[in-house]
Amino acid sequence: GQNIDQPTEMTATEGAIVQINCTYQTSGFNGLFWYQQHAGEAPTFLSYNVLDGLEEKGRFSSFLSRSKGYSYLLLKELQMKDSASYLCAGTLSSASKIIFGSGTRLSIRP
Amino acid sequence: GAVVSQHPSRVICKSGTSVKIECRSLDFQATTMFWYRQFPKQSLMLMATSNEGSKATYEQGVEKDKFLINHASLTLSTLTVTSAHPEDSSFYICSARDISAGGDNEQFFGPGTRLTVL
Numbered sequence: 001g002q003n004i005d006q007p008t009e010m011t012a013t014e015g016a017i018v019q020i021n022c023t024y025q026t027s028g029f030n031g032l033f034w035y036q037q038h039a040g041e042a043p044t045f046l047s048y049n050v051l052d053g054l055e056e057k058g059r060f061s062s063f064l065s066r067s068k069g070y071s072y073l074l075l076k077e078l079q080m081k082d083s084a085s086y087l088c089a090g091t092l093s094s095a096s097k098i099i100f101g102s103g104t105r106l107s108i109r110p
Numbered sequence: 111g112a113v114v115s116q117h118p119s120r121v122i123c124k125s126g127t128s129v130k131i132e133c134r135s136l137d138f139q140a141t142t143m144f145w146y147r148q149f150p151k152q153s154l155m156l157m158a159t160s161n162e163g164s165k166a167t168y169e170q171g172v173e174k175d176k177f178l179i180n181h182a183s184l185t186l187s188t189l190t191v192t193s194a195h196p197e198d199s200s201f202y203i204c205s206a207r208d209i210s211a212g213g214d215n216e217q218f219f220g221p222g223t224r225l226t227v228l
Contacts, residue, residue, distance in 0.1 A: 087154070099156065
């Protein structure tokens with residue numbers, strides 16, 4: 001089966017760094033996405049990891065360990081606009097569909 | 111980048127009526143589109159996979175007779191919520207996969223449709 005877990009809520013301070021973890025147990029796992037979603041809007045793509053390791057893209061970095069079934073999204077130099085839900089999602093090798101985790105609501109305080 | 115549109119963006123209807131939501135890929139062709147539903151403060155739940163020219167594949171627990179999906183062309187998929195009830199009120203989001211791109215990281219989301227059933 002497929003099971004993707006991430007914390008429900010997190011709070012961080014403007015200018016700081018925050019790491020959002022995601023663990024997964026998916027049969028036929030192929031790769032892992034991170035999406036950002038502001039309230040009432042559709043998700044926007046942040047990153048996609050298919051190989052182990054860290055991928056950096058500006059203030060955002062994403063890490064994947066396939067052997068451990070673990071990923072994290074690292075946000076640096078936090079800004080108030082980073083307050084949003086962050087969705088971890090896995091793709092299955094047998095199909096092109098994406099399975100989403102429950103999402104982590106990140107609140108940034110001044 | 112690739113753009114996916116949805117229409118309408120917001121709809122309010124009476125209980126018992128049917129509502130059609132369109133999902134279009136504007137600058138690319140999509141043999142496969144996906145329909146998601148999202149309730150407040152929850153994540154996206156995949157409802158079905160829409161395949162151009164063939165029947166949709168529904169996820170477990172999703173009633174195919176209630177949520178009719180038609181994928182008549184490479185750029186358009188429609189979701190019809192039949193005999194809508196207040197519990198169907200939700201945010202419906204589609205995504206489309208670009209057939210010209212390799213791998214499974216080429217999937218783009220529409221802006222969503224907010225359905226409210228009175």
